[in-house]
Amino acid sequence: MIKVAVMGFGTIGSGVVEVLSINKESIAKRVGDTIEVKYVLDLRDFEGDPIQSKIVHDYKTIAEDPEVSIVVEAMGGVEPAYTFVKAMLEAGKDVATSNKALVAEKGAELLELAKNKNVNFQFEASVGGGIPIIRPLKSCLTADVIEEITGIVNGTTNYMMTEMSEKGVDFDDVLKDAQAKGYAEKDPTADIEGYDAGRKIAILTSLVCGQQVDFEDIHTEGISHISSTDIKYAKTMGRAIKLLATSKKVGNGYAAIVAPFLLQAEHPLYSVNGVFNAIFVKGNVLGDAMFYGSGAGKLPTASAVVADIVEMAKHPHKHIPIEWRQEKLELVDYKDFECRFFVRTSDSVDAVTNIFGQVDFVTVEGVSDEIGFVTESMSEAEFEKYASQLTNMIQMIRVK
Amino acid sequence: MIKVAVMGFGTIGSGVVEVLSINKESIAKRVGDTIEVKYVLDLRDFEGDPIQSKIVHDYKTIAEDPEVSIVVEAMGGVEPAYTFVKAMLEAGKDVATSNKALVAEKGAELLELAKNKNVNFQFEASVGGGIPIIRPLKSCLTADVIEEITGIVNGTTNYMMTEMSEKGVDFDDVLKDAQAKGYAEKDPTADIEGYDAGRKIAILTSLVCGQQVDFEDIHTEGISHISSTDIKYAKTMGRAIKLLATSKKVGNGYAAIVAPFLLQAEHPLYSVNGVFNAIFVKGNVLGDAMFYGSGAGKLPTASAVVADIVEMAKHPHKHIPIEWRQEKLELVDYKDFECRFFVRTSDSVDAVTNIFGQVDFVTVEGVSDEIGFVTESMSEAEFEKYASQLTNMIQMIRVK
Numbered sequence: 001m002i003k004v005a006v007m008g009f010g011t012i013g014s015g016v017v018e019v020l021s022i023n024k025e026s027i028a029k030r031v032g033d034t035i036e037v038k039y040v041l042d043l044r045d046f047e048g049d050p051i052q053s054k055i056v057h058d059y060k061t062i063a064e065d066p067e068v069s070i071v072v073e074a075m076g077g078v079e080p081a082y083t084f085v086k087a088m089l090e091a092g093k094d095v096a097t098s099n100k101a102l103v104a105e106k107g108a109e110l111l112e113l114a115k116n117k118n119v120n121f122q123f124e125a126s127v128g129g130g131i132p133i134i135r136p137l138k139s140c141l142t143a144d145v146i147e148e149i150t151g152i153v154n155g156t157t158n159y160m161m162t163e164m165s166e167k168g169v170d171f172d173d174v175l176k177d178a179q180a181k182g183y184a185e186k187d188p189t190a191d192i193e194g195y196d197a198g199r200k201i202a203i204l205t206s207l208v209c210g211q212q213v214d215f216e217d218i219h220t221e222g223i224s225h226i227s228s229t230d231i232k233y234a235k236t237m238g239r240a241i242k243l244l245a246t247s248k249k250v251g252n253g254y255a256a257i258v259a260p261f262l263l264q265a266e267h268p269l270y271s272v273n274g275v276f277n278a279i280f281v282k283g284n285v286l287g288d289a290m291f292y293g294s295g296a297g298k299l300p301t302a303s304a305v306v307a308d309i310v311e312m313a314k315h316p317h318k319h320i321p322i323e324w325r326q327e328k329l330e331l332v333d334y335k336d337f338e339c340r341f342f343v344r345t346s347d348s349v350d351a352v353t354n355i356f357g358q359v360d361f362v363t364v365e366g367v368s369d370e371i372g373f374v375t376e377s378m379s380e381a382e383f384e385k386y387a388s389q390l391t392n393m394i395q396m397i398r399v400k
Numbered sequence: 401m402i403k404v405a406v407m408g409f410g411t412i413g414s415g416v417v418e419v420l421s422i423n424k425e426s427i428a429k430r431v432g433d434t435i436e437v438k439y440v441l442d443l444r445d446f447e448g449d450p451i452q453s454k455i456v457h458d459y460k461t462i463a464e465d466p467e468v469s470i471v472v473e474a475m476g477g478v479e480p481a482y483t484f485v486k487a488m489l490e491a492g493k494d495v496a497t498s499n500k501a502l503v504a505e506k507g508a509e510l511l512e513l514a515k516n517k518n519v520n521f522q523f524e525a526s527v528g529g530g531i532p533i534i535r536p537l538k539s540c541l542t543a544d545v546i547e548e549i550t551g552i553v554n555g556t557t558n559y560m561m562t563e564m565s566e567k568g569v570d571f572d573d574v575l576k577d578a579q580a581k582g583y584a585e586k587d588p589t590a591d592i593e594g595y596d597a598g599r600k601i602a603i604l605t606s607l608v609c610g611q612q613v614d615f616e617d618i619h620t621e622g623i624s625h626i627s628s629t630d631i632k633y634a635k636t637m638g639r640a641i642k643l644l645a646t647s648k649k650v651g652n653g654y655a656a657i658v659a660p661f662l663l664q665a666e667h668p669l670y671s672v673n674g675v676f677n678a679i680f681v682k683g684n685v686l687g688d689a690m691f692y693g694s695g696a697g698k699l700p701t702a703s704a705v706v707a708d709i710v711e712m713a714k715h716p717h718k719h720i721p722i723e724w725r726q727e728k729l730e731l732v733d734y735k736d737f738e739c740r741f742f743v744r745t746s747d748s749v750d751a752v753t754n755i756f757g758q759v760d761f762v763t764v765e766g767v768s769d770e771i772g773f774v775t776e777s778m779s780e781a782e783f784e785k786y787a788s789q790l791t792n793m794i795q796m797i798r799v800k
Contacts, residue, residue, distance in 0.1 A: 019543055019685045022684070022685060023543060023544065023545055023684065023685065026544075026545050027542070027543065030542050030723075124540070130683075130685075130686045130687065130689065131689060132536050132540035132541065132689075135536070135539060135540050136532045136535070136536055136540065139535060139539070139707075139711060140524070140532035140535050140536065140707055141532065141703075141707065142427070142430050142706075142707045142710040142711070143419055143423060143427065143702070143703045143704070143705075143706030143707045143709075143710060144423065144426075144703055145423055145426050268671075268692055270671070271668075271670070271671040276688075283530075283703060284422070284423070285419045285422060285423065285530075285699040285700065285702065285703040285706075286530045286693065286694065286699070286700050286703040286704075287530065287693070287694045287697075287699070287700050288676075288693060288694065289530065289531060289532075289691075289692060289693035289694070290690075290691075290692040290693065291689075291690075291691060291692075292668055292688075292689060292690040292691075292692065293686065293687070293688060293689035293690065294686065294687045294688065294689070297687070299685040299686070299687070300685070300686050300687050302543075302685065303541075303543045303544055303683060303685040303686040304543070304686075305543075306542075306543030306685075307539075307540055307541065307542045307543045309543075310542040310543060311539060311542070323430075
């Protein structure tokens with residue numbers, strides 16, 4: 001029997017306990033042994049709940065129990081998760097986490113500690129919820145040089161953009177609706193400003209390049225400035241606006257950005273709607289691939305954590321290497337990123353043409369006193385130079 | 401240095417040699433050793449081609465060379481591939497193959513031989529070309545009971561259905577076009593009658609249930625009976641017609657079928673167009689997931705074969721278990737499969753209502769002398785009983 005401990009009995013932690021119970025039999029068959037939850041670490045007591053008998057309040061109870069071989073961290077945030085996870089690895093236990101903040105900031109360090117202790121630190125659930133993406137990146141797409149990785153990795157904002165697009169409602173209304181439905185938090189900043197997506201693309205980029213990418217270095221724009229008028233323009237162009245977290249190989253380096261993009265209907269990410277997530281990967285020999293699924297939610301996320309448990313349980317006392325060195329990678333300046341830009345302005349057609357040269361104008365029925373246009377492909381730096389010559393730029397959205 | 405041999409220098413075999421060369425450096429980094437092609441087995445001599453010096457005509461040259469540790473089989477067909485692969489495994493070499501016919505028929509047997517010899521038999525490229533699906537199924541979706549697996553796994557027919565839908569052309573014309581473009585073979589039977597898709601869903605179902613599923617047991621219908629009028633009906637209903645290979649858990653068993661289905665716009669497979677493939681998986685805790693990418697083509701397929709090489713090269717002399725026993729699984733009769741059915745008939749509305757009760761009628765502009773309708777959900781057996789009472793059924797397509 002393999003004994004595990006779960007740190008944090010919130011949505012994900014309780015989901016892990018539930019999945020281990022629902023699929024006890026099939027999991028035991030795959031592992032070749034049964035898995036039992038011995039401890040659940042939480043501040044609360046869960047009086048009267050069946051989990052009560054397993055609750056402990058001190059992480060050292062777990063760290064010091066040699067019977068526990070695998071620990072799940074589902075507390076969220078960097079501290080005290082970092083201290084607890086470190087103690088578990090030091091004590092020779094495998095750790096699986098769903099905590100993107102911890103992985104983005106301390107992933108490389110914890111992986112090195114795991115290597116030194118001949119145990120594992122796994123984090124499939126930290127990006128894309130239930131979607132298998134970490135393991136496919138490190139064990140499936142190994143024949144390729146990854147040229148691009150672009151994700152819809154935040155279900156809250158994708159739900160909001162989908163609602164705005166389908167119902168024509170404005171940002172503030174759709175945010176209230178998302179909060180009422182529990183898709184957005186009371187303080188929605190981390191989601192709507194793109195910080196959550198930034199951590200996730202930092203993790204994915206680190207795995208692709210094998211070095212530490214700091215999320216603070218990634219230029220991040222959210223969706224709070226997107227209006228129903230922008231959506232009308234998007235529809236006229238046959239496009240959808242999606243918050244993308246994207247990272248591209250540029251020479252020997254990588255450039256990364258989180259921002260809303262106008263996607264054409266032919267792009268595989270175009271039809272990823274609602275709370276679903278998807279990660280698009282372009283390999284130099286594979287071409288385009290995409291991994292789609294539930295990016296959040298109790299059971300889907302727990303499914304990914306438990307898949308980590310299964311892999312670690314199948315390989316006891318064996319470190320499975322993941323290349324992610326602590327040495328920091330300096331990202332290529334996102335201003336070298338080339339793309340086309342969609343602009344709304346109250347400047348005249350002549351003024352626009354004088355500044356940008358050849359552009360594609362877009363006219364939307366019922367929208368007056370402004371014009372919309374799409375530039376040729378140019379770097380962000382070039383665009384800024386031109387755009388500064390406009391008298392009044394109402395909006396800019398990048399075009400993919 | 402790890403020495404490999406490639407059997408068959410056709411599209412896939414030459415693609416493998418090319419990928420190993422293009423990405424030599426990044427692959428060496430991942431494996432921790434360089435990979436060199438020592439032999440290429442082919443009937444031809446490739447006079448003047450750089451590959452000429454590596455060509456051998458006798459597979460025993462490879463089997464008997466202890467320097468070769470990994471062999472790629474890219475010849476296609478069951479024989480002589482089966483004899484050659486068996487000899488390589490017997491000789492203690494790892495084998496990677498892209499050959500669905502071989503895997504569907506002999507997969508379980510070759511896996512057992514590989515296990516006994518403590519080597520590996522891997523076949524990521526046999527389903528979905530470059531799309532990682534075999535490895536995700538066995539090493540990522542391990543927390544779940546897989547309730548359904550449904551794929552667009554044949555690029556030829558998906559290209560044809562997409563063209564028919566976008567251009568309104570008829571089957572015969574689109575087949576000629578696909579043949580001219582090299583997407584369809586001169587004898588297109590295996591693709592258009594669904595046999596290719598049948599082998600692939602047999603492999604996937606075998607992996608899901610861990611037992612042998614014979615493709616001959618899977619009820620298979622192709623797309624040659626689909627007309628441009630059917631496409632018009634589909635569009636009216638906001639649906640697309642796709643050739644699906646699908647397998648569902650029914651009680652403790654599995655039911656599988658290959659047939660054209662009417663897919664609603666909300667289904668993730670709806671927007672998989674052209675030669676792209678995708679595999680949709682429903683887990684009991686994960687929910688819906690989808691893997692999308694290039695289902696065929698030289699480099700994408702070779703990318704999957706080389707990913708197998710990388711995995712095997714990273715774990716020399718170590719058998720990686722894949723649960724797929726030779727014991728045959730009796731499939732649940734597909735006639736127990738429940739779905740809705742779309743029907744075109746020259747019978748009257750009254751006759752239809754008398755036979756089927758409540759149905760949804762569909763009217764298409766410009767189509768007369770017939771009516772279209774969609775039944776309630778019922779088993780295939782029930783449907784057949786009702787349908788036999790129609791005087792003239794022009795068409796039946798299942799609805800997903």
